[in-house]
Amino acid sequence: MASRRSTSRPVRRRVRSRAGRSRLRLPTLGQTQLDMVGLGLVSIAAFLAFVLYLGEAGGEVGGVLKDGLRFAFGEAAYLVPIGLLAAGALLVLRPLLPAVRPFRAGALCLALGITLGLAAGSVGLGPGPRAHSPLLDPGYVEGRGGALGELLFWATRTLFSEIGAHILFGFLVAGGLLLVTGASIAGIVGATRDGVATTSRRVRHSTSQATAVLAERDPPPPKARRTRPPEPPGVEPIVHATHVEAPALDAEARFPDLFGAEPEVEPDTQVIPEEGVCEAPLEEEAGPTAPEADETEVVQERLTPMGNPRSGVTEADDLDYALPSARFLERSKARQKPDTTVTDRVGAQLVEALGHFGVEAKIVGSVSGPHVTRYELRLAPGIKMSKVGGMRDDLAYALAADDVRILAPIPGKRAVGVEVPNTVRHMVHLGDVAQESPEGWSPLTVWLGKDIDGKAIGIDLAAQPHVLVAGTTGSGKSGCVNAMLASILMRSSPNEVRMVLVDPKQVELNLYEHIPHLITPVVTSPRLAANVLQNLIREMEERYSLMSAARTRKLEELNRLRVRNGERALPYLLCVIDELADLMMIAPGEVEDAIIRLAQKSRAVGIHLVLATQRPSADIITGMIKANVPARIAFAVSSQTDSRVILDQNGAESLLGRGDMLFRPGSGTKLNRIQGAFVTEEEIEKITAHWRKQGEPELREELLEAVEEDGEGDEGESDFDPDEDDLLAEAIRTVVQMDTASTSMLQRRLRVGYTRAGRLIDMLERRGVISGYEGSKARKVLVTEADLSRTLAALDEPVTSAAVGGGTEDSSP
Numbered sequence: 089m090a091s092r093r094s095t096s097r098p099v100r101r102r103v104r105s106r107a108g109r110s111r112l113r114l115p116t117l118g119q120t121q122l123d124m125v126g127l128g129l130v131s132i133a134a135f136l137a138f139v140l141y142l143g144e145a146g147g148e149v150g151g152v153l154k155d156g157l158r159f160a161f162g163e164a165a166y167l168v169p170i171g172l173l174a175a176g177a178l179l180v181l182r183p184l185l186p187a188v189r190p191f192r193a194g195a196l197c198l199a200l201g202i203t204l205g206l207a208a209g210s211v212g213l214g215p216g217p218r219a220h221s222p223l224l225d226p227g228y229v230e231g232r233g234g235a236l237g238e239l240l241f242w243a244t245r246t247l248f249s250e251i252g253a254h255i256l257f258g259f260l261v262a263g264g265l266l267l268v269t270g271a272s273i274a275g276i277v278g279a280t281r282d283g284v285a286t287t288s289r290r291v292r293h294s295t296s297q298a299t300a301v302l303a304e305r306d307p308p309p310p311k312a313r314r315t316r317p318p319e320p321p322g323v324e325p326i327v328h329a330t331h332v333e334a335p336a337l338d339a340e341a342r343f344p345d346l347f348g349a350e351p352e353v354e355p356d357t358q359v360i361p362e363e364g365v366c367e368a369p370l371e372e373e374a375g376p377t378a379p380e381a382d383e384t385e386v387v388q389e390r391l392t393p394m395g396n397p398r399s400g401v402t403e404a405d406d407l408d409y410a411l412p413s414a415r416f417l418e419r420s421k422a423r424q425k426p427d428t429t430v431t432d433r434v435g436a437q438l439v440e441a442l443g444h445f446g447v448e449a450k451i452v453g454s455v456s457g458p459h460v461t462r463y464e465l466r467l468a469p470g471i472k473m474s475k476v477g478g479m480r481d482d483l484a485y486a487l488a489a490d491d492v493r494i495l496a497p498i499p500g501k502r503a504v505g506v507e508v509p510n511t512v513r514h515m516v517h518l519g520d521v522a523q524e525s526p527e528g529w530s531p532l533t534v535w536l537g538k539d540i541d542g543k544a545i546g547i548d549l550a551a552q553p554h555v556l557v558a559g560t561t562g563s564g565k566s567g568c569v570n571a572m573l574a575s576i577l578m579r580s581s582p583n584e585v586r587m588v589l590v591d592p593k594q595v596e597l598n599l600y601e602h603i604p605h606l607i608t609p610v611v612t613s614p615r616l617a618a619n620v621l622q623n624l625i626r627e628m629e630e631r632y633s634l635m636s637a638a639r640t641r642k643l644e645e646l647n648r649l650r651v652r653n654g655e656r657a658l659p660y661l662l663c664v665i666d667e668l669a670d671l672m673m674i675a676p677g678e679v680e681d682a683i684i685r686l687a688q689k690s691r692a693v694g695i696h697l698v699l700a701t702q703r704p705s706a707d708i709i710t711g712m713i714k715a716n717v718p719a720r721i722a723f724a725v726s727s728q729t730d731s732r733v734i735l736d737q738n739g740a741e742s743l744l745g746r747g748d749m750l751f752r753p754g755s756g757t758k759l760n761r762i763q764g765a766f767v768t769e770e771e772i773e774k775i776t777a778h779w780r781k782q783g784e785p786e787l788r789e790e791l792l793e794a795v796e797e798d799g800e801g802d803e804g805e806s807d808f809d810p811d812e813d814d815l816l817a818e819a820i821r822t823v824v825q826m827d828t829a830s831t832s833m834l835q836r837r838l839r840v841g842y843t844r845a846g847r848l849i850d851m852l853e854r855r856g857v858i859s860g861y862e863g864s865k866a867r868k869v870l871v872t873e874a875d876l877s878r879t880l881a882a883l884d885e886p887v888t889s890a891a892v893g894g895g896t897e898d899s900s901p
Contacts, residue, residue: 118429119183126179133172140166159226162234163214164202171195183427194267201260203237208250210257217241217250401630402586402607402788403656409581409604409782416774417519417578417767431456434487434508435463441486445479447471452503457540458514458763459748460493464503473497476504480742493742499758507540507761509744516747518571518765521545522578531580532660532696534572536721536751537765545751545762546575549698550660552719552754553691558704558734559723564747564764566596568721569666569700570772571765573600576662577775580605582783588624588663588791590617592670599772606785607661608792614674617665621682622795624663624695628686631658631693643694661695668701669708680710687716704730718754723747723764735759793841815840817880819848820857824876829858829867855879 117125139146139154146154157165178191202213207229209216214232229238244253266272435451442449448468455462467473477496484492487508495505516537521544525533530550539545549555549572559565576585582604591597594612601610611617631643640646647657663686665671671679686697699717701708704725714736722740725731731740739750739759747764813819815838822837823829829852834845849867852858857879859868871879 119427122179122182126176129172129176129179133169133176136172137169140169158230158234160234160236161199161203162230162232162237163206164199164233164237167199167202171199191268194264194269197260197264197267200236200240201257201264203233204240204244204253204260205233205237205257207233207237207241208245208253208257210254401627401634401658402661403658407583407783409583409779411581412578412775412778414519414522414578416778417522417574417771418517419519420515420517430511431461434461437487438463438465438483438506438508441483442476442479444486445482447476447479449476449504455540456510457542457761458510458516458538459744459746460507460509460540460761462495462498462540463506463508464498464501465506466503473504490744491742493739493761507742513746516763516765518574518767518771521765522575525579530660531584532576532662533579534575535765536568536571536749537747537762539760539762545760547719547751547753549662549696550691550694552696554687554697554717554754555699555719555721556709556714556717556734557698557700557721557723558709558725558730559702559740559749560725560745561702563723563725563743563745564749565700565702565723566666567747567766568723568749568764569596569664569698571767572698573597573664574767574772574775577603577605577779582659582779582785583657584659586659586661588620588661590620590663590665590671592617592667596666597664599769600776602785603776603779604783604785605779607788609787611792614671616792617671618675618678618682619794620791621663621679621686623791623793624661624690625682625685626795627661627791628690628693628695631695632689634658635693642692658694662698663695664698664700666700668699669703672708680713684712684716687713704733706733709733720752722750722752789835790841790843793843813844813848813851815844816848816851817883819852820871820879821876823852823858823869824871824873827869829869 135146135150136153136157138144139150140157144150154165157168161168174191174195205211206214207217208214209232217232220228223242224235224238229235232238233241241253244256248256431454435454439449439451442465448471449465451463452466453464455464465476467476473496477494480492480494483494483506484490490509493507495507497503498505518535521535521538523535523544523546525546525548529548532549533546534549535544535546537545547555557565557568573587585605586607587600587605588608588611589597589600589606590611592612592614597610600606608620611620631646635641635643635646638646638649640649643658643660650657668679683697683699686695690696697717699713704722714733720735722731722734722743724743724745725734725740728738728741731738734740735750735752737759743750747766749762749764751760751762752758753760818838819834822834826833826837829849831842831845831849834840834848835842838845838848840848849858853860853867857869857871859870861867
């Protein structure tokens, strides 16, 4: 019994001592209290400024403060009002600053260094030391570094002599400046090197322009260069198989030159190579000499508008493009720190609410994102996670939140996550997350936004390989599509990526019209969209034929082989459909079959799909489409049924809207909650205007034509007449009135594709309306306007060799 009593008493003493120490802790001040302290410091700084700078009396308090500061700090006392003003501003602006501790340490180093320098007379500060007695003579120290500086100087001179005091002064001042500004010596050297390089480059450019002007010739166009937004120093991005997690860029710290007044047009980045802009030929074609130009187009029937041989597949061109500047994207002005007081209060309310329902838990961590904060809970032994998983509505009621999402458990952790909306939400701009893509990723790298941890999330569309985007109206679906397209346009030229944009709503993707990345105009008709998908299947088959002949398995291998053989590479093809529901309503069978075929086979040949819809129902997102489009992005939906249609699981019904999304990569089932990046129309207009100035799109209008079925042609081969066409009479009138004949002219005048225009040219030749093919010479029109009516009346007669010959003789002069 005695032993038990003796052992229990020390335990009680230890408990009491711990409780006593816990009671001595200072209370944590909220932001309101810190604001009051900061305003008080600013007021004291203003009072001392009147006393020290303007010579005001200041009363008894002012006189005592002035004498005390002069004795303590000497001439450095005049910096005290500035220091108090800076301290007050730091306390008031604390939520907007990344850290306050470096400012404290830097200010302390500067104060010690300045007082020491005044006492030691370093670099001409103060009158310098001289013999005096006593050590802290007020008349002596007030004209130098005060009592603090004199004591520091006496200690350093005794230990290291006067030269040691001067060296310590330099160290303290330099260290204080580095801590206050947050700079580094390597950063300063790098910035100086970049500034010298930029200045020398601009001088060389100006010199070349001046030389060109003197020589009466145009200056050479600058070479295309990639603008690489810098990555956060010292932190490596986490690259996964399907996406990358990188620290988001702190714009104000890492892009100091991007803030402030910036011009709308940058001469250094918006490079317009004159050789790549087809302006002069367009003006000649629009002028009165257009018929003469049509005569020469007969030899260019197999040429692109850029004068290159036309191929059956989409190829890259030979132009050098300049990528847009990173300044086109807006960035957040400052990174705001979350208010820990609010986080602690909501966490306590969450634990209390769980306790009311008999769930004992404690908070082991919390992570604050742009829109939500995730609280990590450790359940007591014996508590089932399913009990917490069904308390979503109860917790939302207890916390007075719009909605609550529960992760039971958090993947990879022994904790249950409760995601609660923040009272203050922060917008994520595309410029905050857009960075250089990891090595080995394709030009189809896009940046989606920030996750709850504040990391930038990017994906490679070529690795997904197709993405389904769904959500209700106003949830951020179109904004996500715009962010994807802007990410690609910021780092990929038309030589690397070509696009097909389908916009049945006619208002979402019209900003991208006329950029050189397009191979078709922005498609707004559901019928034409079905034709485009069918023609993309034909493009896919032709690319597979090239890969089979080259014995390659991927587009990258085929391009390396083609470049080695002197051929042009094949760019990636990205087909974006902004509203899949409209296409499924007009032509459900054709659209679904085409999407399924492309999703099954087009990955290897570099054709990828982005399907977006605001109707996530089973008749729009069918089972076959879901089976072949593995990557999913779900925005806020109205029910769990819609969430299961998109993600095959619940969760999207708890999203908050305004860009709040759940992303499931193509090769995994883990959901990532992301706050989508927002890009404004002004940013998109700057990017697209930059591309439009470098060239016009090389459109392939034959992709808009309906695909002729081979099976139907074989069955009806006996009924096919090569000299029958509904537009034959109109073609005859056109060539007779224009007095010229070419395939491209018929394409423009009759609005038909290349194949049909070529057949019409052959019909006109067999009927003796135009002359035969004579190499580089243009075809001659053999029928005059006087014989036009007789020729049109004879269209129903069968075409024979005598008829052809007779037609030729009759039409001869």
